[in-house]
Amino acid sequence: MAGRVDEFNEFRARMNQRILETDNKPVKRFFGVDTLTYEPGALDVRTKEMLGLVASMVLRCDDCVSYHVQRCKEEGVSDPELYDIFSVALVVGGSIVIPHMRRAVAFLDELNEKKRQ
Amino acid sequence: MAGRVDEFNEFRARMNQRILETDNKPVKRFFGVDTLTYEPGALDVRTKEMLGLVASMVLRCDDCVSYHVQRCKEEGVSDPELYDIFSVALVVGGSIVIPHMRRAVAFLDELNEKKRQ
Amino acid sequence: MAGRVDEFNEFRARMNQRILETDNKPVKRFFGVDTLTYEPGALDVRTKEMLGLVASMVLRCDDCVSYHVQRCKEEGVSDPELYDIFSVALVVGGSIVIPHMRRAVAFLDELNEKKRQ
Amino acid sequence: MAGRVDEFNEFRARMNQRILETDNKPVKRFFGVDTLTYEPGALDVRTKEMLGLVASMVLRCDDCVSYHVQRCKEEGVSDPELYDIFSVALVVGGSIVIPHMRRAVAFLDELNEKKRQ
Amino acid sequence: MAGRVDEFNEFRARMNQRILETDNKPVKRFFGVDTLTYEPGALDVRTKEMLGLVASMVLRCDDCVSYHVQRCKEEGVSDPELYDIFSVALVVGGSIVIPHMRRAVAFLDELNEKKRQ
Amino acid sequence: MAGRVDEFNEFRARMNQRILETDNKPVKRFFGVDTLTYEPGALDVRTKEMLGLVASMVLRCDDCVSYHVQRCKEEGVSDPELYDIFSVALVVGGSIVIPHMRRAVAFLDELNEKKRQ
Numbered sequence: 001m002a003g004r005v006d007e008f009n010e011f012r013a014r015m016n017q018r019i020l021e022t023d024n025k026p027v028k029r030f031f032g033v034d035t036l037t038y039e040p041g042a043l044d045v046r047t048k049e050m051l052g053l054v055a056s057m058v059l060r061c062d063d064c065v066s067y068h069v070q071r072c073k074e075e076g077v078s079d080p081e082l083y084d085i086f087s088v089a090l091v092v093g094g095s096i097v098i099p100h101m102r103r104a105v106a107f108l109d110e111l112n113e114k115k116r117q
Numbered sequence: 118m119a120g121r122v123d124e125f126n127e128f129r130a131r132m133n134q135r136i137l138e139t140d141n142k143p144v145k146r147f148f149g150v151d152t153l154t155y156e157p158g159a160l161d162v163r164t165k166e167m168l169g170l171v172a173s174m175v176l177r178c179d180d181c182v183s184y185h186v187q188r189c190k191e192e193g194v195s196d197p198e199l200y201d202i203f204s205v206a207l208v209v210g211g212s213i214v215i216p217h218m219r220r221a222v223a224f225l226d227e228l229n230e231k232k233r234q
Numbered sequence: 235m236a237g238r239v240d241e242f243n244e245f246r247a248r249m250n251q252r253i254l255e256t257d258n259k260p261v262k263r264f265f266g267v268d269t270l271t272y273e274p275g276a277l278d279v280r281t282k283e284m285l286g287l288v289a290s291m292v293l294r295c296d297d298c299v300s301y302h303v304q305r306c307k308e309e310g311v312s313d314p315e316l317y318d319i320f321s322v323a324l325v326v327g328g329s330i331v332i333p334h335m336r337r338a339v340a341f342l343d344e345l346n347e348k349k350r351q
Numbered sequence: 352m353a354g355r356v357d358e359f360n361e362f363r364a365r366m367n368q369r370i371l372e373t374d375n376k377p378v379k380r381f382f383g384v385d386t387l388t389y390e391p392g393a394l395d396v397r398t399k400e401m402l403g404l405v406a407s408m409v410l411r412c413d414d415c416v417s418y419h420v421q422r423c424k425e426e427g428v429s430d431p432e433l434y435d436i437f438s439v440a441l442v443v444g445g446s447i448v449i450p451h452m453r454r455a456v457a458f459l460d461e462l463n464e465k466k467r468q
Numbered sequence: 469m470a471g472r473v474d475e476f477n478e479f480r481a482r483m484n485q486r487i488l489e490t491d492n493k494p495v496k497r498f499f500g501v502d503t504l505t506y507e508p509g510a511l512d513v514r515t516k517e518m519l520g521l522v523a524s525m526v527l528r529c530d531d532c533v534s535y536h537v538q539r540c541k542e543e544g545v546s547d548p549e550l551y552d553i554f555s556v557a558l559v560v561g562g563s564i565v566i567p568h569m570r571r572a573v574a575f576l577d578e579l580n581e582k583k584r585q
Numbered sequence: 586m587a588g589r590v591d592e593f594n595e596f597r598a599r600m601n602q603r604i605l606e607t608d609n610k611p612v613k614r615f616f617g618v619d620t621l622t623y624e625p626g627a628l629d630v631r632t633k634e635m636l637g638l639v640a641s642m643v644l645r646c647d648d649c650v651s652y653h654v655q656r657c658k659e660e661g662v663s664d665p666e667l668y669d670i671f672s673v674a675l676v677v678g679g680s681i682v683i684p685h686m687r688r689a690v691a692f693l694d695e696l697n698e699k700k701r702q
Binding site for chain 6: 384385388389392393394398399401402403405406407408409410415429431432434435436438439440442443444
Binding site: 033034037038041042043047048050051052054055056057058059064078080081083084085087088089091092093 | 150151154155158159160164165167168169171172173174175176181195197198200201202204205206208209210
């Protein structure tokens with residue numbers, strides 16, 4: 001799993017750019033709405049990112065989980081708070097969430113390791 | 118949809134009691150963990166209920182959505198905040214979330230109506 | 235199931251209007267992208283509606299299925315073509331699609347019955 | 352929920368017949384494979400019906416759950432065994448399975464009631 | 469991702485053969501129905517493959533997406549048409565479809581690259 | 586795929602330990618209930634593991650499938666019985682289960698190979 005953070009971010013950025021080069025309007029607009037959704041509204045960005053994380057986790061999307069774990073950290077969500085989010089995902093979504101939680105914790109450990117360096 | 122709130126709460130309470138009468142240990146313990154998960158931890162109850170709501174919505178479980186909408190209201194989540202939660206569910210989970218959102222809004226309207234009476 | 239078509243259309247229209255009255259921007263924009271997606275592009279409307287139907291069916295969203303069955307009929311998709319769409323949904327999504335197919339056929343029968351009147 | 356058992360069985364039988372009247376070959380063959388799957392093989396019918404029940408429950412298909420609960424009872428699966436199946440579904444699939452479990456227990460209660468009469 | 473196309477096709481072919489060597493009848497028959505479903509019916513093969521692609525994408529099955537992207541190309545579906553299919557999948561299935569779309573586009577790019585050589 | 590069995594077991598054990606080091610109570614209790622669920626009850630361990638396998642397969646969780654295939658083998662479930670479980674998963678969950686079945690069979694082949702050595 002070494003270097004999963006950089007590899008994930010590089011592939012994500014490259015392919016998103018590749019997708020947005022096309023002239024498919026609904027796809028472009030969808031990406032726009034996606035960005036808009038996490039901007040401050042009645043709820044602040046931090047809460048919205050936590051919502052995005054738990055939603056990604058119960059839907060078992062590893063890449064979405066990685067992205068929102070990273071964003072949550074940037075918004076100052078602490079590790080014990082992240083575990084609370086994981087616990088809601090686990091109870092709502094069941095034991096099939098566990099493998100995704102294992103990968104989320106490995107990803108989080110790598111993020112924390114990078115920060116310490 | 119008139120009276121959906123009372124009907125839902127009555128059926129839910131009656132069947133939960135019926136289930137907990139059995140002596141199946143894993144089922145009972147699961148219900149215990151489910152309750153524990155929404156108690157205050159690193160995150161407060163209000164935030165946890167919002168997490169439970171968005172998770173229920175992307176997994177498209179009407180009864181779970183009804184339950185968490187009710188709990189969110191009890192924890193002081195405002196209607197514009199609920200719509201922000203709905204918007205995250207909608208963008209993460211796609212247009213198949215819309216029918217559940219329609220029923221969630223109808224349920225919320227009934228809850229608000231009851232309060233005014 | 236008598237009158238399911240009218241009841242569905244009435245509730246859908248009323249709640250969509252109710253939702254769009256709010257001033258939640260991401261929700262409104264999402265509804266806009268949803269509409270845009272089924273407008274003519276590289277593929278025509280008829281094909282897009284067939285895609286919307288099969289996607290709704292494997293995701294097992296009865297209301298979405300009802301909506302797209304109706305739209306497909308308006309775009310001139312024949313009943314044998316609808317059954318071909320159902321067959322793809324059935325094979326890709328498995329026997330859990332069957333109850334939704336039963337309701338889709340009941341809905342389609344009611345639509346055809348209304349037309350004959 | 353009174354009469355849900357009869358209503359479910361009547362609608363299921365009527366619509367299955369309606370579907371099999373069509374001449375869509377893949378649909379017909381799929382129904383054939385579905386029947387074949389639950390016939391005795393390396394595993395007996397009773398075990399296969401238990402597998403069908405837990406699979407239906409984690410996929411949250413109420414009609415499939417009702418059908419397999421009924422079949423399990425016919426194959427002599429006891430109520431405590433059914434609760435063991437429910438417990439696996441609950442732990443694997445999470446709290447979103449609970450509303451389906453409530454309806455499964457209500458259905459089972461009605462089945463048991465009918466038997467006593 | 470270099471060589472993902474060949475690796476995918478090789479593993480798929482080898483394991484399918486391995487599975488069909490067994491004498492489990494329902495499994496074999498299921499594979500037969502799966503093949504039959506995409507043969508010409510009321511809808512032509514091209515349309516059926518597009519339906520298979522969008523269904524695979526909303527169900528977020530990377531291997532199924534790779535397979536149907538390849539088949540669509542063989543049936544003459546153009547890249548702008550593929551993007552229209554992706555847009556329906558994206559709107560129906562939400563932002564959790566995006567990582568699968570990124571991988572689908574990377575796979576498509578590799579397919580187009582191979583053709584040019 | 587060489588060595589997938591050892592790699593899977595090593596990562597699973599290491600990350601589970603890592604997760605259980607935290608002091609998040611709901612997560613710990615959930616892991617407890619998960620273990621309890623597969624202990625002998627009205628149904629024996631062997632049957633419960635078969636239920637866990639089919640549930641994991643229709644929910645398309647490769648790691649869960651690997652785990653339960655291994656546990657089933659330990660409980661004396663034969664290969665033809667495993668294929669019967671796969672056939673129920675395939676018919677209930679549809680062709681999107683096929684890629685997971687291919688990986689399950691590859692995993693099973695590796696397990697059988699290790700045993701012969």
